[in-house]
Amino acid sequence: MRSHKQVALIFLIIFLIIISSFVAFNYFTSKTVSSDSSIIGVKVSPSVYFQLKSLSQQGYNITNTTLLEAVYPTYYTESLDYGGKPVIIFVGAEWCPFCGAEMWAFLIALDRFGNISGLKYMLSSSTDVYPNTPTFTLVNVSYSSKYLSLLAYEYQNRDHQPLQPVPQNIYELWQELGHGSIPFIYVAGLYYQVGSTVSPSLLSGKNWSYAFSQLLNLSSPLAKQVYSTANILTAEFCIADNNQPYNVCGITEIQMLEHQLISKVTGNSEMTTQIKGVLQNTPFNYGSEYNILPTTESRAIRQIFIVTIWKPIY
Secondary structure, eight states, X not given: OOOHHHHHHHHHHXXXXXXXXXXXXXXXXXXXXXXXXXXXXXXXXXXXXXXXXXXXXXXXXOOOGGGGGGOEEOOOSEEEEETTEEEEEEEEOTTOHHHHHHHHHHHHHHHTTEEEESOEEEEOOSSSSSOSOEEEEOTTOEEEESSOEEXXXXXXXXXXXXXXXXXXXXXXXXXXXXXXXXXXXXXXXXXXEESOSSOGGGTTTOOHHHHHHHHHSTTSHHXXXXXXXXXXXXXXXXXXXXXXXHHHHTSHHHHHHHHHHHHHHHSSOOEEEEEEEEXXXXXXXXXXXXXXXXXXXXXXXXXXXXXXXXXXOO
16 A cells, blocks of 8 residues: 555656646747748648647537528538548638638648648738738648548638639639638538638737647637637538548537538428439539539539438427
C-alpha cells in the first residue's frame, strides 16, 4: 500500500506534466502560429494540423439552432457525387474576411470525416473590412476521406487578383443559388449556404495562436460560433453520406440537427426509404436552363437521382 508521501508525489508529477504540456503548447503556437504575415502561403506543419484535427473532436454539444436559418435546401431531387462519394463544394476568396472566419468551422467539419493536406496559412485583406483575419487557404489542398469528396475554389487571392478559375458548371450553380456571394458552400446537391455564420470581428487583427486558444475554451464567443456552425455542417454531411461514420453522425446533438435539417425540406423529420440510381460521367446539370460547358471536373461528376418516400411524424 502506497504511503501518503508516495501518493502526493504521484499527483505532483501528474500536475507538473500537465503544466509542462500547457506551457509547451503555448510556446509552440506563439513561435510557429504567430501573426507574422511572412507565413502567409506557408504550409501548416504536421504539429499545427494535429492541433486543428484535435479541435474537430470536441464541441459537439455546442448548438445554436437559429443558425439553421442560414441553410437552404435545394429542393432538387438530385444528389451530387464526385469520385464515388458525395461532393462538398466551396467557393471563396483569400481576401474575404467572412470566408476566413467561416473557414475555421468548415475545416473542423471536414476533419471529422477525413484528413486535409496542403493547408496553408492566410490572412484576409489588410484593406477590407475586418482586416487581417487569420485563416487558411484551400488552394491546391487534397482531401482524403472514405465518405466525402471536396471541390474547393479560392477564386481571388488576398489582393483581389484572379487565383483559381471556377469550372463553368460550378460557376453556374454558384451564380444561380449564391448570386456570386462568398463564402458559398454546397453540400452534395442537398443544402447550400451563402455568407458566414461566424463573425470575423472575433478574429480580425488577431493571430492563429489566439484563434486556437479561443477554440480550446468552449465557453468563448468564438468557440460558440465556430462549433455551432461546424455542427450544422457536420449534420449536413451526415445526411449526404447516409450517417457515416457512426462515431460522428450518431452523436445525439448531430442527430437532432439532422432532423431539423430534414424538416426544412419535408415538414417532418423521418426518412424511411431512399432509392438511388447513378448516371455515369454525366455533366453537372440541373436542367435545360443551364448551358453547361464540359470540363474535366464536370465530366467526372456523377449525378445521383434520389427518390425519397417520407413518413410523417404525428
